[in-house]
Amino acid sequence: xxxxxxxxxxxxxxxxxxxxxxxxxxxxxxxxxxxxxxxxxxxxxxxxxxxxxxxxxxxxxxxxxxxxxxxxxxxxxxxxxxxxxxxxxxxxxxxxxxxxxxxxxxxxxxxxxxxxxxxxxxxxxxxxxxxxxxxxxxxxxxxxxxxxxxxxxxxxxxxxxxxxxxxxxxxxxxxxxxxxxxxxxxxxxxxxxxxxxxxxxxxxxxxxxxxxxxxxxxxxxxxxxxxxxxxxxxxxxxxxxxxxxxxxxxxxxxxxxxxxxxxxxxxxxxxxxxxxxxxxxxxxxxxxxxxxxxxxxxxxxxxxxxxxxxx
Amino acid sequence: xxxxxxxxxxxxxxxxxxxxxxxxxxxxxxxxxxxxxxxxxxxxxxxxxxxxxxxxxxxxxxxxxxxxxxxxxxxxxxxxxxxxxxxxxxxxxxxxxxxxxxxxxxxxxxxxxxxxxxxxxxxxxxxxxxxxxxxxxxxxxxxxxxxxxxxxxxxxxxxxxxxxxxxxxxxxxxxxxxxxxxxxxxxxxxxxxxxxxxxxxxxxxxxxxxxxxxxxxxxxxxxxxxxxxxxxxxxxxxxxxxxxxxxxxxxxxxxxxxxxxxxxxxxxxxxxxxxxxxxxxxxxxxxxxxxxxxxxxxxxxxxxxxxxxxxxxxxxxxxxxxxxxxxxxxxxxxxxxxxxxxxxxxxxxxxxxxxxxxxxxxxxxxxxxxxxxxxxxxxxxxxxxxxxxxxxxxxxxxxxxxxxxxxxxxxxxxxxxxxxxxxxxxxxxxxxxxxxxxxxxxxxxxxxxxxxxxxxxxxxxxxxxxxxxxxxxxxxxxxxxxxxxxxxxxxxxxxxxxxxxxxxxxxxxxxxxxxxxxxxxxxxxxxxxxxxx
Numbered sequence: 001x002x003x004x005x006x007x008x009x010x011x012x013x014x015x016x017x018x019x020x021x022x023x024x025x026x027x028x029x030x031x032x033x034x035x036x037x038x039x040x041x042x043x044x045x046x047x048x049x050x051x052x053x054x055x056x057x058x059x060x061x062x063x064x065x066x067x068x069x070x071x072x073x074x075x076x077x078x079x080x081x082x083x084x085x086x087x088x089x090x091x092x093x094x095x096x097x098x099x100x101x102x103x104x105x106x107x108x109x110x111x112x113x114x115x116x117x118x119x120x121x122x123x124x125x126x127x128x129x130x131x132x133x134x135x136x137x138x139x140x141x142x143x144x145x146x147x148x149x150x151x152x153x154x155x156x157x158x159x160x161x162x163x164x165x166x167x168x169x170x171x172x173x174x175x176x177x178x179x180x181x182x183x184x185x186x187x188x189x190x191x192x193x194x195x196x197x198x199x200x201x202x203x204x205x206x207x208x209x210x211x212x213x214x215x216x217x218x219x220x221x222x223x224x225x226x227x228x229x230x231x232x233x234x235x236x237x238x239x240x241x242x243x244x245x246x247x248x249x250x251x252x253x254x255x256x257x258x259x260x261x262x263x264x265x266x267x268x269x270x271x272x273x274x275x276x277x278x279x280x281x282x283x284x285x286x287x288x289x290x291x292x293x294x295x296x297x298x299x300x301x302x303x304x305x306x307x308x309x310x311x
Numbered sequence: 312x313x314x315x316x317x318x319x320x321x322x323x324x325x326x327x328x329x330x331x332x333x334x335x336x337x338x339x340x341x342x343x344x345x346x347x348x349x350x351x352x353x354x355x356x357x358x359x360x361x362x363x364x365x366x367x368x369x370x371x372x373x374x375x376x377x378x379x380x381x382x383x384x385x386x387x388x389x390x391x392x393x394x395x396x397x398x399x400x401x402x403x404x405x406x407x408x409x410x411x412x413x414x415x416x417x418x419x420x421x422x423x424x425x426x427x428x429x430x431x432x433x434x435x436x437x438x439x440x441x442x443x444x445x446x447x448x449x450x451x452x453x454x455x456x457x458x459x460x461x462x463x464x465x466x467x468x469x470x471x472x473x474x475x476x477x478x479x480x481x482x483x484x485x486x487x488x489x490x491x492x493x494x495x496x497x498x499x500x501x502x503x504x505x506x507x508x509x510x511x512x513x514x515x516x517x518x519x520x521x522x523x524x525x526x527x528x529x530x531x532x533x534x535x536x537x538x539x540x541x542x543x544x545x546x547x548x549x550x551x552x553x554x555x556x557x558x559x560x561x562x563x564x565x566x567x568x569x570x571x572x573x574x575x576x577x578x579x580x581x582x583x584x585x586x587x588x589x590x591x592x593x594x595x596x597x598x599x600x601x602x603x604x605x606x607x608x609x610x611x612x613x614x615x616x617x618x619x620x621x622x623x624x625x626x627x628x629x630x631x632x633x634x635x636x637x638x639x640x641x642x643x644x645x646x647x648x649x650x651x652x653x654x655x656x657x658x659x660x661x662x663x664x665x666x667x668x669x670x671x672x673x674x675x676x677x678x679x680x681x682x683x684x685x686x687x688x689x690x691x692x693x694x695x696x697x698x699x700x701x702x703x704x705x706x707x708x709x710x711x712x713x714x715x716x717x718x719x720x721x722x723x724x725x726x727x728x729x730x731x732x733x734x735x736x737x738x739x740x741x742x743x744x745x746x747x748x749x750x751x752x753x754x755x756x757x758x759x760x761x762x763x764x765x766x767x768x769x770x771x772x773x774x775x776x777x778x779x780x781x782x783x784x785x786x787x788x789x790x791x792x793x794x795x796x797x798x799x800x801x802x803x804x805x806x807x808x809x810x811x812x813x814x815x816x817x818x819x820x821x822x823x824x825x826x827x828x829x830x831x832x833x834x835x836x837x838x839x840x841x842x843x844x
Contacts, residue, residue: 036726036727037723038379038388039388040388040389043726043759044463044467044468044759045759046463046467047463047464047465047467050461050462050463080378082377082379083378083379083531083532093530149563152567156571157567157570157571158570161571164571164573165571166564166567166568166571166573168557168568168573168574169533169557254561254564255561255563255564256564257560259532259533263377263532264377264378266560267379270377270723271378273378276378
């Protein structure tokens with residue numbers, strides 16, 4: 001088990017390195033450079049020259065990358081091109097905000113989705129089951145930012161005027177509701193469907209039948225025998241969805257003017273701000289890798305065959 | 312001895328349109344404030360009437376912003392930077408709302424006969440945010456900081472003729488600016504917001520200026536907070552205690568923030584969303600006619616546009632009103648292939664060019680394109696309405712037998728030589744500048760954005776040079792008009808319209824007035840804004 005985790009972590013680090021290479025190559029392939037984009041229409045040759053000098057854009061691409069990599073190895077994320085501040089300082093607040101948003105969304109989405117999925121399985125082929133599978137299918141097929149826009153139209157100032165549709169610095173807690181709801185709706189459907197499928201499978205399994213034949217109460221059957229065996233496969237899906245949140249947050253933050261990493265990433269791409277793009281993308285990729293690892297560990301832990309095997 | 316270039320014909324904007332300038336201030340009045348959340352009394356229903364009240368915290372949502380936000384007085388780039396610049400700093404001259412120049416920190420600015428030597432006198436009793444006095448030394452320090460050869464700032468191009476070494480302090484309030492060449496455009500350059508005055512030893516991280524507000528908090532990419540500068544030199548201004556400028560890179564979020572009263576004012580309402588705001592009785596629209604133009608650019612040195620008849624034909628293809636209606640949702644003024652609309656020299660008397668497809672076909676036929684012509688038009692989302700204008704042009708050109716192929720380029724790469732800029736046939740957007748200053752930017756040989764490659768015309772170049780060294784305004788405008796005539800007949804721009812800018816605010820907010828500068832919110836005139844308390 002420990003060995004497995006260590007190996008997976010090593011692969012994770014390798015993946016991150018590959019991601020950083022791809023991101024760097026992609027930003028180099030874009031026309032224009034940071035200096036030109038920062039100065040925009042005021043880019044006189046003299047000013048361009050000065051800024052390129054300041055940003056070390058004159059160095060060969062490989063050298064620029066190695067410099068950046070050296071910094072990373074020492075825990076230094078480098079300096080933002082467009083902001084001239086250390087990336088770590090600049091990202092601290094947005095990262096906190098985004099993690100809070102993701103955490104809240106996960107906390108809202110996961111229990112509700114699990115409950116709906118389990119209930120659908122128990123009510124198989126009844127009205128609740130049909131409407132929940134129809135609902136999840138519809139929501140899953142709409143892009144999350146469209147869900148966000150629809151929610152704004154419905155619940156925001158233009159509609160029922162229940163919640164603010166824009167994040168304000170001094171706004172109340174109700175301004176979190178629409179972004180969290182949007183993200184929760186985006187991640188919930190696959191969890192619901194997986195939970196339902198797994199539960200149906202488990203409820204038809206021999207050990208559950210056996211438990212029922214013994215005359216156990218239905219509640220005990222569900223909690224003692226069915227649920228624990230459903231956790232493994234469902235945990236995988238939950239983890240995948242939570243990992244998706246790390247990237248999904250980007251478009252949603254933009255929509256609600258939410259001061260998180262998504263807004264920073266959009267802006268950094270527009271400015272070809274390589275150190276900033278790298279940091280945000282690595283962060284998102286890192287969350288992906290970690291969450292997947294945790295999911296695998298839970299999946300394995302829930303599987304006694306693996307748990308006791310000497311790997 | 313000419314002093315400040317006074318506008319002899321102080322023009323109110325010409326061309327009355329179906330939306331007159333008055334509409335902006337009447338809009339508020341037309342709506343009874345019965346439903347206004349903070350219902351002031353009836354007298355204060357519109358923006359700008361009633362007795363100004365002091366106090367309050369004004370929250371402004373400005374388009375744009377991000378990691379590149381800066382507080383540097385001489386390096387503002389995007390809209391949020393510009394808004395902060397107007398609030399924190401002050402320049403020696405400034406543009407009034409109708410586009411005429413007026414002294415701001417300067418008491419006077421006078422030149423010798425050929426505009427090579429300018430004497431600047433500061434107003435008395437000016438103070439920076441840290442209560443230190445604004446002196447001749449501050450002016451010299453600021454000009455040198457802008458012109459720094461090792462790190463030229465944004466305004467260095469405008470001040471190119473200023474002799475960096477020979478800035479002469481006469482006394483506490485007087486500076487003599489020597490120029491290496493005639494510089495009749497110096498007052499204009501000194502009126503640009505980014506050529507503002509900062510104290511010696513200025514540090515952009517702890518910014519000190521002498522504008523109406525001083526900085527209290529700043530969060531890059533998010534917001535900035537400012538408080539009234541008690542030592543601001545305009546009596547009784549600003550009215551509000553605190554000003555908060557908030558970044559809104561996303562249009563919908565900005566409009567939503569105003570609708571939900573999370574902010575009091577927003578800049579740049581997308582034309583398509585004006586109706587939403589107009590339908591809300593607690594909000595008002597402010598429409599400003601501006602000198603901003605979105606030209607088509609034809610390179611006069613490349614086929615097919617090296618034949619003047621093709622250029623003339625293309626100018627006759629455009630149905631200007633239709634283009635304004637479709638590309639700007641009607642929020643614009645018809646253009647006449649001539650820029651610098653706010654310049655006192657603007658040729659109002661040139662005949663208005665209208666669509667004439669028969670004449671266009673005849674000219675194209677003469678130029679040897681009788682059996683059709685195919686051109687590529689490079690477009691990009693560089694400013695609202697540009698891509699739509701290209702699509703409209705494509706349709707209009709088809710009627711004259713011209714096939715237009717559109718190529719869209721990413722806005723951030725639009726001016727990139729790697730993409731082919733300057734394009735044979737492209738587009739651009741320009742804010743309002745006076746004629747001579749604009750030619751230095753976009754029409755003379757060596758201009759940073761000479762996208763039509765105009766400026767080889769000897770007669771025209773000679774006229775421009777002559778105008779640049781004529782200090783007498785009347786005389787200079789006469790020369791400029793001859794140059795404009797040549798460009799009007801043969802130039803490479805199609806100036807089909809000028810953009811109206813739409814801002815919006817809640818009915819609590821008063822004192823905003825439209826400006827022609829092309830900068831939103833009356834050139835971000837926060838010092839004149841007051842709110843119902």
